[in-house]
Amino acid sequence: MVKLSHQQPNLHYIDERIFLLKITVLLICLPSILVLYGWLCESRILAWLFPSGISMKANSAFCFILSSIALVLFLTRRPLAMMVQRILSLILISMGLITAYQYISGTDLPYVDSLLVQNQLVQNDPDNQLFSNRMSPLSAINFILNGLSIFLLTFRNYHILNLARIITIPVILTAIMVLIGYAYGVRELYRFGFYVPLSPLSAIAFIELSVALIFIHAERGFMRLFVGQTLGSKMVRWLLPTLILVFITIGWLCRQGNLMHWYNNQFEVSMLIFLTLFLSSCLIIWQARAQHGQELLRQRAQHALELNNINLEKKVERRTQELKKLMEELEALSLTDSLTGLANRRAFEQRLKMEWQRATRYEHPLTVMLIDVDHFKRFNDDFGHQTGDHVLAQVGAILQQAVRTTDLACRYGGEEFVIILPDTPMDDALPIAHRIREQVADHRWEARQVTVSVGVAQLNQHKTPNQLVSDADQALYEAKAAGRNQVIYLN
Helix, strand or coil: CECCCCCCCCHHHHHHHHHHHHHHHHHHHHHHHHHHHHHHCCCHHHHCCCCCCCCCCHHHHHHHHHHHHHHHHCCCCCHHHHHHHHHHHHHHHHHHHHHHHHHHHCCCCCHHHHCCCCCHHHHCCCCCCCCCCCCCHHHHHHHHHHHHHHHHHCCCCHHHHHHHHHCCHHHHHHHHHHHHHHHHCCHHHCCCCCCCCCCHHHHHHHHHHHHHHHCECCCCHHHHHHHCCCHHHHHHHHHHHHHHHHHHHHHHHHHHHHHCCCCCHHHHHHHHHHHHHHHHHHHHHHHHHHHHHHHHHHHHHHHHHHHHHHHHHHHHHHHHHHHHHHHHHHHHHHCECCCCCCECHHHHHHHHHHHHHHHHHHCCCEEEEEEEECCHHHHHHHHCHHHHHHHHHHHHHHHHHHCCCCCEEEEEECCEEEEEEECCCHHHHHHHHHHHHHHHHHCCCCCCCCCEEEEEEECCCCCCHHHHHHHHHHHHHHHHHCCCCCEEEEC
């Protein structure tokens, strides 16, 4: 009924269980205090709170008070509280063991029976029992089990907590059995020969105490089913105690009617069957409606989630396509010269490496030509960089028109351009180089005539890509040295 672990998923719900634990402590402790006070003050009215003629014994009341203190200490995490709980649990176990030993050994010595009271009220016991102030043997066994449960609950181990809860289940079952015996007048269920019977007030207190112990640290172990927020947890919390109360009440009503001669045994059995079927059907319908409502909410939430997933998938797909297109555009921009629109030096190096690998593997010819605009620095000085950029753009356009679709024209840097001609021997490359030189020279330039120098180099088996470019650069240098507006090649 209270959670002491470090995780607190539902504080509001935990507060409710703490409140219920406090109420349970009051329900156990207050009657026990009144009963114990009645025994000490020789007040029969207080000692016999329950109108059954069988009272809770003084030792039992004292043990229930100790149990209530142990329950309250579960609300704190202090080490001292844990030590006190273990001491109290050992006292409960000791009281139960001593009483059980007295019954087993058959001794009539008072021992612990007279520890609290030994007065006229005990001597004038109406039942004239042998041990008027001795708790019943069933109480002794239940206090042993409850005390052991309290002791085990001070540990935080998963398996120990489960064991602590399991050993309280027999206490609940025997206490319910005793109450049924009182309700139906079956003496064999609460009185065992000459032994002291378990009073109904003690049976109720045992049920309250055991249920409280079961719900301690309920978030750990199998009790999670009873304290969760799922539909199954809610059904168990409401349906299980309702069924117990309903069927016990039905049986008691039928039995009372028979005792008061309202009807005979056949009518009693018929009414028992009818009421059982009727109330069971009502409980089933009630839970089915709750489950149906929860299922409808779940289906609506699932449908909304599926629609959201579909919309999200569409958005992701559309966004992916946009990102893919953007990446392609960025990739193209990263490989394109912004001034001329030709491929840039990075694209040239990638393509050259690929063509060199293919040419060396299959022994195909590969030619590279470097093109430089003659006296471009002087042109920029005379007409300005804007006009110079226009010239470079025009030269780039001429190169783009002059090359084949399998070739690649690039801006190498500054006023230099480079062309890769795959599967092109020198004899086929030279006419292209001359055509480029002539088209540039014959172009109508606005400022003054522009010419280019061209260096051509061809790959052989021993050249690397860098050596191929170096040979073309050397040929370009010789073309400039020869007076520019020239085409020079190196094999």
